[in-house]
Amino acid sequence: MARTLEQERAAIEEEGRKLQERRQRLEEKEREAAIQAVEKTGLLKLDGKRLGGLVARIRTLGIEEVEKRLKA
Template sequence: MARTLEQERAAIAAEARKLEERQQRLEEREREQAIADIDKAGLLKLDAGRLGRLLGRIRALGIAEVEKRLTA
Protein backbone atom coordinates (compact mmCIF):
# COMPACT_ATOMS: atom_id res chain seq x y z
CA MET A 1 0.00 0.00 0.00
CA ALA A 2 1.32 3.41 -0.91
CA ARG A 3 2.13 5.85 1.87
CA THR A 4 0.72 8.93 0.24
CA LEU A 5 -2.14 9.70 -2.08
CA GLU A 6 0.32 10.78 -4.78
CA GLN A 7 2.16 7.47 -4.55
CA GLU A 8 -1.12 5.60 -4.76
CA ARG A 9 -2.14 7.59 -7.86
CA ALA A 10 1.25 6.90 -9.44
CA ALA A 11 0.92 3.18 -8.69
CA ILE A 12 -2.57 3.07 -10.19
CA ALA A 13 -1.39 4.94 -13.29
CA ALA A 14 1.49 2.49 -13.73
CA GLU A 15 -0.89 -0.47 -13.43
CA ALA A 16 -3.25 1.14 -15.95
CA ARG A 17 -0.38 1.57 -18.45
CA LYS A 18 0.65 -2.07 -18.00
CA LEU A 19 -2.94 -3.20 -18.52
CA GLU A 20 -3.25 -1.06 -21.66
CA GLU A 21 -0.04 -2.57 -23.07
CA ARG A 22 -1.27 -6.07 -22.25
CA GLN A 23 -4.58 -5.35 -24.01
CA GLN A 24 -2.71 -4.12 -27.10
CA ARG A 25 -0.54 -7.25 -27.19
CA LEU A 26 -3.66 -9.42 -26.93
CA GLU A 27 -5.32 -7.54 -29.80
CA GLU A 28 -2.19 -7.99 -31.93
CA ARG A 29 -2.15 -11.73 -31.21
CA GLU A 30 -5.86 -12.00 -32.06
CA ARG A 31 -5.24 -10.18 -35.35
CA GLU A 32 -2.31 -12.45 -36.21
CA GLN A 33 -4.46 -15.50 -35.43
CA ALA A 34 -7.28 -14.21 -37.63
CA ILE A 35 -4.87 -13.66 -40.52
CA ALA A 36 -3.44 -17.16 -40.02
CA ASP A 37 -6.97 -18.61 -40.09
CA ILE A 38 -7.77 -16.72 -43.30
CA ASP A 39 -4.54 -17.96 -44.84
CA LYS A 40 -5.29 -21.52 -43.75
CA ALA A 41 -8.67 -21.31 -45.47
CA GLY A 42 -6.90 -20.36 -48.70
CA LEU A 43 -8.41 -16.90 -49.00
CA LEU A 44 -5.03 -15.17 -49.16
CA LYS A 45 -4.28 -17.13 -52.33
CA LEU A 46 -7.08 -15.36 -54.21
CA ASP A 47 -6.09 -12.55 -56.54
CA ALA A 48 -6.62 -9.09 -55.12
CA GLY A 49 -9.65 -8.27 -57.27
CA ARG A 50 -11.50 -11.45 -56.43
CA LEU A 51 -10.75 -11.13 -52.73
CA GLY A 52 -11.88 -7.49 -52.78
CA ARG A 53 -15.19 -8.43 -54.44
CA LEU A 54 -15.74 -11.22 -51.93
CA LEU A 55 -15.07 -8.93 -48.98
CA GLY A 56 -17.29 -6.25 -50.49
CA ARG A 57 -20.12 -8.75 -50.79
CA ILE A 58 -19.60 -9.85 -47.18
CA ARG A 59 -19.67 -6.20 -46.07
CA ALA A 60 -22.86 -5.59 -48.04
CA LEU A 61 -24.68 -8.63 -46.70
CA GLY A 62 -23.32 -8.48 -43.15
CA ILE A 63 -21.63 -11.26 -41.24
CA ALA A 64 -24.85 -12.73 -39.83
CA GLU A 65 -26.42 -13.06 -43.30
CA VAL A 66 -23.28 -14.63 -44.76
CA GLU A 67 -23.13 -17.18 -41.94
CA LYS A 68 -26.84 -17.92 -42.42
CA ARG A 69 -26.40 -18.50 -46.15
CA LEU A 70 -23.30 -20.65 -45.71
CA THR A 71 -25.04 -22.94 -43.22
CA ALA A 72 -28.22 -23.25 -45.32
Protein backbone atom coordinates in the same frame (compact mmCIF):
# COMPACT_ATOMS: atom_id res chain seq x y z
CA MET B 1 0.39 -0.05 -0.46
CA ALA B 2 1.62 3.46 -1.10
CA ARG B 3 2.27 5.80 1.78
CA THR B 4 0.83 8.94 0.24
CA LEU B 5 -2.12 9.74 -1.95
CA GLU B 6 0.23 10.90 -4.68
CA GLN B 7 2.14 7.60 -4.60
CA GLU B 8 -1.13 5.68 -4.67
CA ARG B 9 -2.30 7.70 -7.68
CA ALA B 10 1.00 7.06 -9.47
CA ALA B 11 0.78 3.32 -8.70
CA ILE B 12 -2.77 3.15 -10.08
CA GLU B 13 -1.74 4.99 -13.25
CA GLU B 14 1.18 2.59 -13.73
CA GLU B 15 -1.12 -0.41 -13.32
CA GLY B 16 -3.50 1.12 -15.86
CA ARG B 17 -0.65 1.64 -18.33
CA LYS B 18 0.50 -1.96 -17.91
CA LEU B 19 -3.05 -3.22 -18.37
CA GLN B 20 -3.44 -1.17 -21.56
CA GLU B 21 -0.18 -2.60 -22.92
CA ARG B 22 -1.37 -6.11 -22.08
CA ARG B 23 -4.66 -5.50 -23.88
CA GLN B 24 -2.79 -4.23 -26.93
CA ARG B 25 -0.57 -7.34 -27.01
CA LEU B 26 -3.67 -9.53 -26.76
CA GLU B 27 -5.32 -7.66 -29.66
CA GLU B 28 -2.18 -8.18 -31.74
CA LYS B 29 -2.20 -11.92 -30.96
CA GLU B 30 -5.91 -12.16 -31.85
CA ARG B 31 -5.30 -10.33 -35.12
CA GLU B 32 -2.42 -12.66 -35.98
CA ALA B 33 -4.59 -15.69 -35.17
CA ALA B 34 -7.35 -14.34 -37.43
CA ILE B 35 -4.89 -13.81 -40.27
CA GLN B 36 -3.58 -17.36 -39.81
CA ALA B 37 -7.14 -18.72 -39.93
CA VAL B 38 -7.86 -16.85 -43.17
CA GLU B 39 -4.56 -17.99 -44.60
CA LYS B 40 -5.40 -21.64 -43.86
CA THR B 41 -8.67 -21.35 -45.80
CA GLY B 42 -6.80 -20.37 -48.93
CA LEU B 43 -8.54 -17.00 -49.28
CA LEU B 44 -5.24 -15.15 -49.38
CA LYS B 45 -4.34 -17.09 -52.53
CA LEU B 46 -7.17 -15.40 -54.46
CA ASP B 47 -6.24 -12.59 -56.81
CA GLY B 48 -6.81 -9.12 -55.42
CA LYS B 49 -9.87 -8.30 -57.49
CA ARG B 50 -11.67 -11.51 -56.57
CA LEU B 51 -10.82 -11.20 -52.88
CA GLY B 52 -11.87 -7.54 -52.90
CA GLY B 53 -15.21 -8.47 -54.45
CA LEU B 54 -15.77 -11.17 -51.87
CA VAL B 55 -14.98 -8.84 -49.00
CA ALA B 56 -17.24 -6.14 -50.46
CA ARG B 57 -20.10 -8.63 -50.69
CA ILE B 58 -19.54 -9.72 -47.09
CA ARG B 59 -19.63 -6.07 -46.00
CA THR B 60 -22.85 -5.53 -47.93
CA LEU B 61 -24.63 -8.57 -46.53
CA GLY B 62 -23.14 -8.47 -43.04
CA ILE B 63 -21.34 -11.27 -41.25
CA GLU B 64 -24.50 -12.80 -39.75
CA GLU B 65 -26.23 -13.04 -43.14
CA VAL B 66 -23.14 -14.57 -44.79
CA GLU B 67 -22.88 -17.17 -42.02
CA LYS B 68 -26.58 -17.94 -42.35
CA ARG B 69 -26.31 -18.42 -46.12
CA LEU B 70 -23.23 -20.58 -45.82
CA LYS B 71 -24.93 -22.87 -43.31
CA ALA B 72 -27.91 -23.37 -45.62
